[in-house]
Amino acid sequence: MVTVTINVNGEKRTASVPPETTLLRLLRDDFNLTGSKLGCDVGDCGACTVIVDGKAVNSCLMLAAQADGRDVLTIEGLATMDRLHPIQKAFEKYASLQCGFCGPGVIMSAKALLDENPDPTVQEIRDALGGNLCRCTGYVKMIEAIQDAARILRDEPVEINR
Amino acid sequence: MDKKPTVAEKVSPLKTVQETPSVLREPVIAPLVTYPIEVVVPEVRQQTPAVGQRATRLDGHLHGLGQTRYIDDLSFPGMLYAKIKRAGVASARIKSIDTKEAEAMQGVMAVVTGKDVPCNSFGPSLKDQPVLAYERVFHAGDGVAAVAAVTEQIAAEALEKIKVDYEVLTPVLDPLESLKLETPGVHAPSANIYQSKIIKKGDIEKGFAASDHIIEGHFRTQMVEHVPLEPHATIAMWDPNGRVTIYSTLGRITLGRADVARTLGIPVSRIRIVATIVGGNFGGKNEITTEPVLALLSKKTGRPVKSVFTRPDEFIASTTRHPLIMDYKTGVTKDGKIQARKIRLVLDGGAYCSWSETTLGKACILSAGPYNIDNLYAEAYVVYTNKTMTGAMRGFGAPQVCFAYESHMDDIAALLNMDPLDIRLINVFSEGSLSPTGQTLQSVAIKESLLQAAKRFGWNGKGSADAGANLLAEENANTNMVRA
Numbered sequence: 001m002v003t004v005t006i007n008v009n010g011e012k013r014t015a016s017v018p019p020e021t022t023l024l025r026l027l028r029d030d031f032n033l034t035g036s037k038l039g040c041d042v043g044d045c046g047a048c049t050v051i052v053d054g055k056a057v058n059s060c061l062m063l064a065a066q067a068d069g070r071d072v073l074t075i076e077g078l079a080t081m082d083r084l085h086p087i088q089k090a091f092e093k094y095a096s097l098q099c100g101f102c103g104p105g106v107i108m109s110a111k112a113l114l115d116e117n118p119d120p121t122v123q124e125i126r127d128a129l130g131g132n133l134c135r136c137t138g139y140v141k142m143i144e145a146i147q148d149a150a151r152i153l154r155d156e157p158v159e160i161n162r
Numbered sequence: 163m164d165k166k167p168t169v170a171e172k173v174s175p176l177k178t179v180q181e182t183p184s185v186l187r188e189p190v191i192a193p194l195v196t197y198p199i200e201v202v203v204p205e206v207r208q209q210t211p212a213v214g215q216r217a218t219r220l221d222g223h224l225h226g227l228g229q230t231r232y233i234d235d236l237s238f239p240g241m242l243y244a245k246i247k248r249a250g251v252a253s254a255r256i257k258s259i260d261t262k263e264a265e266a267m268q269g270v271m272a273v274v275t276g277k278d279v280p281c282n283s284f285g286p287s288l289k290d291q292p293v294l295a296y297e298r299v300f301h302a303g304d305g306v307a308a309v310a311a312v313t314e315q316i317a318a319e320a321l322e323k324i325k326v327d328y329e330v331l332t333p334v335l336d337p338l339e340s341l342k343l344e345t346p347g348v349h350a351p352s353a354n355i356y357q358s359k360i361i362k363k364g365d366i367e368k369g370f371a372a373s374d375h376i377i378e379g380h381f382r383t384q385m386v387e388h389v390p391l392e393p394h395a396t397i398a399m400w401d402p403n404g405r406v407t408i409y410s411t412l413g414r415i416t417l418g419r420a421d422v423a424r425t426l427g428i429p430v431s432r433i434r435i436v437a438t439i440v441g442g443n444f445g446g447k448n449e450i451t452t453e454p455v456l457a458l459l460s461k462k463t464g465r466p467v468k469s470v471f472t473r474p475d476e477f478i479a480s481t482t483r484h485p486l487i488m489d490y491k492t493g494v495t496k497d498g499k500i501q502a503r504k505i506r507l508v509l510d511g512g513a514y515c516s517w518s519e520t521t522l523g524k525a526c527i528l529s530a531g532p533y534n535i536d537n538l539y540a541e542a543y544v545v546y547t548n549k550t551m552t553g554a555m556r557g558f559g560a561p562q563v564c565f566a567y568e569s570h571m572d573d574i575a576a577l578l579n580m581d582p583l584d585i586r587l588i589n590v591f592s593e594g595s596l597s598p599t600g601q602t603l604q605s606v607a608i609k610e611s612l613l614q615a616a617k618r619f620g621w622n623g624k625g626s627a628d629a630g631a632n633l634l635a636e637e638n639a640n641t642n643m644v645r646a
Contacts, residue, residue: 014183020315034235035228037441039391040473047391075228079197088226095218100225101391101441107226135391135442 004064008033009077017064023057024048026064027074035075035104039133046132049105050074056112058131075104078111086152087111090145098136106132110146118154120146197227221439232441233395233409234470241397242271244459244469245317246294246305246452247324248479252333252548253348254299256326259307264323269316272462273324274455275307280427286417286449288356288515290349291551293425293454299328300348301513301548303478305452310459310467333548337487337510340545348513348546356511357519359526361540361598369502369537373493377574381490381566385510386483388555392441393471394480398456400464406457407434413447425454445554446480448517481553484521484544485510488529488566498578498585502537505529507563509544509552516553518544525559530598531567532608533589538598581623583616 005014008031015030027033027050036059039047043061050059051073078085084092087110097103106129113120113128120128125143134142151157224230261273276282276296283289295304307324311317334340340354347354370376397409406426412418415435423430440447452469460467471480486509493502507525511518526542575582590608597603615621 018315028235034231037232037392038234038470039393042473044473045391079227081198083198084226091226092222093218095216095222097222097225098219099391099440099442100221100230101232103225104228107228133391135389135444 002065002068004068006064006067006070006072008072009074015064019063019065021064022060023050023052023062023064023067023072024059026067027059027072033074033076036108037101037104039101043131044133045102046105046109047102049108049132051108051112054112054115056109056128056131073108073111075107078107085111086149087114087146090149090152091142094141094145094148096137096141096145102132102134106134106142110142110149114146114150114153118150120150122147197229230439232392233397233411233438233468234392236397236409236438237468238397238399238466241466241468242310242312242459242463243314243317244308244310244452244456244467245314245321246455246469246475246479247307247309247321247326248302248475249295249299249304249306249326249328250302251299251328251330252302252335253331254328255331256295256297256299256306257329258325258327260325260327261307263325264307264309264320267311267316267320267323269312270309270320271312271465272310272459273307273320274458274462278458279425279454281425284421284425284450284454285515286517286553287519289424290352290356291514291516301478301550303475303480303550304513305455305479308452308455308459310463310465335547335549337485337508337545337547340547341508341543348548352546354545355543356515356546357522357544359522359540359542361526361538363535363539363598363600364502364537366502366504366537366539370493372495373501374496375574375577376491376493377570377577379490379492379566379570379573381486381488381569383483383486383488383562383565385485385550385552386555387477387480388442388444388446388482389476390440390442390444390446393473393476394447394451395468395470396451396453396456397466397468398453398460399466400457400460402464404428405432405434406460407436408453408457409436409438410450410453411440411443411447412437412450412453413440413443414449417448418450418453421450422453422457425450426457444556445517445558446482448554449481451480478550481516481551481555482512483555484512484518484525484552484559484562486525486559486562486566488563490566490570492570492574494574494578496578498574498580498588500533500535500589503530503535503539505538505540507540507542509542509559510549511544511546512549512551513546514551516551517558518552520554521552521559524557525563527597527599528560529563529567531564531571532591533567533571533586534591534595535589535598540598583612583621583623586612 001016002019003016037047039045041060043058048060259275265273276294279293282292285291295306309317309320395411399407415437419430419433422433456467489506491504522544529540575585591606593606595603
């Protein structure tokens with residue numbers, strides 16, 4: 001067993017887990033943060049995407065012990081008591097998710113992108129979502145929502161085509 | 163050496179207890195709610211305009227917060243994890259299954275095989291699918307044994323300890339081979355052709371005689387897996403009163419209850435299926451898979467049992483889209499009017515019937531396309547092969563035949579040196595047209611739709627290459643619009 005301490009969503013949490021435990025299993029099974037999903041377990045689908053030290057990673061490919069002492073942000077850490085994160089708000093507004101299973105991963109990839117690049121082009125958004133698969137809705141509404149969120153985060157006025 | 167041997171400093175157990183970091187004592191519970199809780203009240207009995215409106219989803223809020231509970235996000239006290247051992251061989255006779263070593267493993271609570279299933283067959287129409295393969299394996303994804311253990315890891319290790327002795331048989335893999343009478347039956351003594359449909363309209367011989375050109379086309383489509391992002395998942399809980407509660411990703415729970423009742427040999431009234439939010443279905447979750455197995459494991463252990471398909475399980479052990487082999491023969495006059503069409507469809511049905519009956523019917527009825535054809539003969543057969551079973555998937559056979567008849571129409575247009583749009587306008591259904599099965603069609607707007615579409619993307623009538631370039635330009639314009 002290894003003892004792992006990570007700073008998850010701003011809170012220091014510790015667990016003692018078998019060494020083969022992935023970061024995804026640690027988050028889901030030990031910390032009950034079930035927002036990150038297990039879709040393929042081999043790093044293809046991106047449903048498990050979380051942000052580790054500012055970078056989007058597939059948490060099913062990272063061992064829990066590798067995340068020891070690092071900052072991890074999951075979908076549960078995005079909203080505050082007062083408001084949703086602009087990306088979450090935009091995804092809701094644009095109905096970017098249908099079954100929703102890929103959503104937490106997509107939103108975390110988008111968050112990592114916008115933290116680094118506040119004004120991404122469509123191509124840059126597509127590249128950032130390259131590791132996230134969706135089987136229901138497609139990516140157009142997601143791209144629209146991310147552009148919308150980017151404008152809000154840049155404090156630009158937003159118009160919605162209704 | 164007069165040095166005294168050192169002795170470890172005595173630490174009172176109490177001190178050890180006191181020094182344990184308090185974080186390790188915290189129970190495993192999710193942190194407090196950190197998001198605004200909004201109660202969404204749907205507008206009841208209020209007609210809302212739909213067309214042209216941007217629609218949002220009531221569940222979109224929870225999806226975005228990561229708070230939607232799919233089955234893998236649920237757990238119950240004492241819950242066990244189940245894994246299923248797949249045959250890995252397309253066709254075989256099972257000589258023996260030895261589960262002793264797996265059962266002896268620490269952490270393994272129960273093992274079941276086909277002999278433990280009260281009624282080992284189910285299916286939406288033909289009841290030809292075993293819950294767990296027993297005596298015979300019909301495709302590589304057949305489950306042969308299932309294990310429930312305290313962790314997923316132990317369950318996976320236990321699968322490797324199960325020894326199955328197979329007498330490997332020659333599989334039937336090609337649907338055209340399977341169609342031949344001399345090919346041994348996959349489910350002998352049953353024939354390999356397990357469903358067929360023939361549609362006759364007019365007289366094709368007369369139609370071909372009245373044609374200036376006769377064109378043949380041969381088309382094939384491949385097997386497609388639904389790949390829902392959420393794999394098939396189930397939790398079963400058998401209670402001491404002999405009732406079972408099943409949380410399942412199943413889309414058709416009423417049908418599922420009937421199948422579970424049949425396979426477990428208990429009345430439907432003792433089965434409760436809870437349909438949770440599903441992470442993608444697309445037709446792939448239309449029938450039971452491991453539900454009875456989990457119920458049996460739960461009955462054997464007295465504990466809730468959960469199982470989630472691995473991605474490989476999803477590909478080899480769930481239903482897929484039927485591959486079709488489609489032969490078309492069409493007679494046309496030199497000005498493009500279709501006089502007769504003859505079609506043969508062979509559906510690769512895989513190892514079990516599943517939703518083949520529906521798929522076969524729909525594919526056959528739609529195989530002539532939305533065209534007025536007075537003389538038509540369409541025949542469709544679905545055959546068993548030793549491959550992953552094929553079942554429902556978006557469209558039930560309609561996309562496959564659409565690929566064939568529209569490709570065939572393009573071939574005809576090319577032969578006649580006609581605009582592909584014109585040949586369709588000449589032949590498409592109009593108000594009051596008769597469908598291949600004799601139904602009078604109403605509210606038909608194909609001609610208008612085609613003309614509108616051609617206008618919108620600037621169809622210039624010169625053929626598909628230019629049309630493709632136009633479409634691309636259109637897409638780029640749209641992308642720029644999104645950017646602006």
